[in-house]
Structures are given as structure tokens and as C-alpha cells.
Amino acid sequence: MLSNVEINNLLEAISTRDCEKSYKALFVSLHESLYSFAFTFLKSSEDSEEVVSDLFINLWMKRKNLKRLDNPKLYLLIGTKNFALNRLKLNKRKASLQLDDFSMHLESVFFNPEELAISAELTQKIMDAVNALPPKCKIIFKLIKEESLKYHEVSELLDLSVKTVESQMAIALRRIRQCLEFKHEFPEIHSILAKK
Template sequence: MEDKIKKDIAHLQMQLAGGDQAALKQLYDRFSERLLHFSFAIIHHREQAEEVVADVFIQVWQKRARIASLENFAGYLYTITKNISLNYLRKNGKEKYINIDTIYLPYFSIEPTAVDHLISTDLLRCINKAINDLPPRCRLIFKLVKEDGLQYREVAELLHLSLKTIENQMGIALKKVHATVNISLPVYSPPVNKP
């Protein structure tokens, strides 16, 4: 499924490079909400975060000729969003860098899929609570990796952290979620061949 998503995005990039405004709209629809949350986490102001996202897609349109050659479009969008958000902070005399420990993220919620309907609502509520109880840095990293689909290396570059820090924070997040949920899955035993 992830390969299909990458192919869809690559196809939209090619269309965008050719000047297709519908492709820009589809990319906006796919990424705007995630980028809005990321910008809001940095600047703590919803209206300004909305302007940041609009500016991101204006830049994408202006640089559309180069977009087709990008291998990591999502990482590119997050980097632009971070830079524009930091520029906003600089212009307004606020922080000039991201303090991950003061980042505010909206309440995390796993969206149910067909498979999730098989899981009880209590379990989903428990998982969401465990994720939202994570420390800000850990939760941001978890969100960027699990919800937004960025690779550990991309998150490390985006947040100016070491790859080891990202790995450690993901390990902490997964352990806390597992400990809170306390799920024990049955062990698979292959059928025994009888003579």
C-alpha cells in the first residue's frame, strides 16, 4: 500500500511540474492538515499556521518545475513548513529555533480503518491515551514517523536531532504504548504434520 501512495505522489509531482493545478490541489488535500499541525506545533497560532501552509503550497507552485525530480516530496514539504514557521517566529521576535519540549500538538487520534473495527473501542481509546500521554518530543517524533510516514533519518534532519535520538524516542514511545495497552498476542504455532 505504501508503494502505491509513493507512486501516486510521484505521479502528482510529474503533473504538477507540467503546470497541472488539479495536481497541486490533490497534493494540498493530502498534506495540508499534517503540515498545519506541524506548523502549529512550532508557532502555537492557528491562523498563522494556516498562512504558513498556504505559503508552502505557493512555493511548491512557484518551484513546480523542480518538483518532479524530488525523491522525498513529504520531507521537502516538512522542511519548507519548518523554515517558514521559523521565519514567522523571527519576524515576530519570538524563538529562533524549535524547542521540541515546548511543542504543542493537537490530541492524537488513530483513525479507524476496516481492520480497526475489529478492535474494541476501549482498546483504541487506551492506545490514543497512551500516545497523548507521551512527552512532547517523544509524541512529535512518534507522530512524524507513524502518522505522517516519515523515515527516522528524515525526522532527524527535520528536527536537527541525531538518528540515535530518534530511534531512542521511538523505542520509548513504543514501550510506553505497549505497557499502557498491555497487549499479549497469541503466539503462532505452525500446524504439526502428522504421518
């Protein structure tokens, strides 16, 4: 995913110059991540695709009103969540959010080249442990470790208290460590996952 600075630069080009190239670059760079997030609520590929498309159409329609944002990544995730909830209402599905009802598949727990050097077998063990987490833990773990959101940002995004986010993250990390006995077998992995 693009950094907040890169997203703001693209948004500025879209806003001030109606730059279709920047709009396309923003869409291509963020589509997969926003689609994956929408899918956690909708559990429908078609609806998730439409939500992301609607978000970007709305962004283009309101481009003249775009301002530089402190955290554009969070802004777009909140927009995706809101469009997804509207889609749920439109589809006459249950509109109240229960994070335990949603499922999410984590793509990777490794985010830089050094971490990618770990063996495929170990990577699979870690991914199995992460994907075995309860849904709420998994969503919070993904947003913090894969999307690089801060605890207070996840709290705002999911309408949870910061303490709830902290405790769910602690549960996730504890379960992953227990599953793989990180402290003894893989101290270097333990330190990667323990980072906030």
C-alpha cells in the same frame, strides 16, 4: 497522506503542464497533515494556515523548477518546518527549537482497516497513553507511525541524531506498553505498535 509516488505524479503534472487540478489535489490531500505539523511549532491556527498557504504558493511559483524527488513527503515536511521557523522569527518569538516546548495531538495510531476494527474503548486507552507521552516522544511517534517516515528522515527533519530518534521511539513504545500492559492484555496491539 498520499504516497511518494502519487505526490511525485502530481508535482510532475504541476511542473510540466501547469495543471491547476493536480495542484488543488495536492493541496487538499496534504493540507491537514502539513497544517498539523506546522501547528506543533507555531501553536497558532492562523500562523499554521498561513505557513501551509505560503508553502503551496511558493511551490506554484517555482513549479517550472520542480524535479522528481526521492522523498517528496519529507521535502514538503522540511519546507513546512522552514516556513514555520521563518514565521516564528517574523513574529519575534523564540527562534531556537526545543522539541519539548511543542505540543502535538495524535489523530490515530491505527492506519489500516484491520487495525481499525479494534473497540472504541481500547482505542481511547491507546490514544490517552500516546497523548500522555512527553512532547518530543509524541512528535517522533507521530512522524514515524502516522506519517510513515523512517528514523533517518525524522532525524533529518528535526535536526536530531538517528540514535536520539531511536531512543525517543523506544521510550514512547515502552511507556505505551507499560500504561496498557500490552504484552498480557492485548498481544495483537502490542505487535502493531512494535512495528518499525
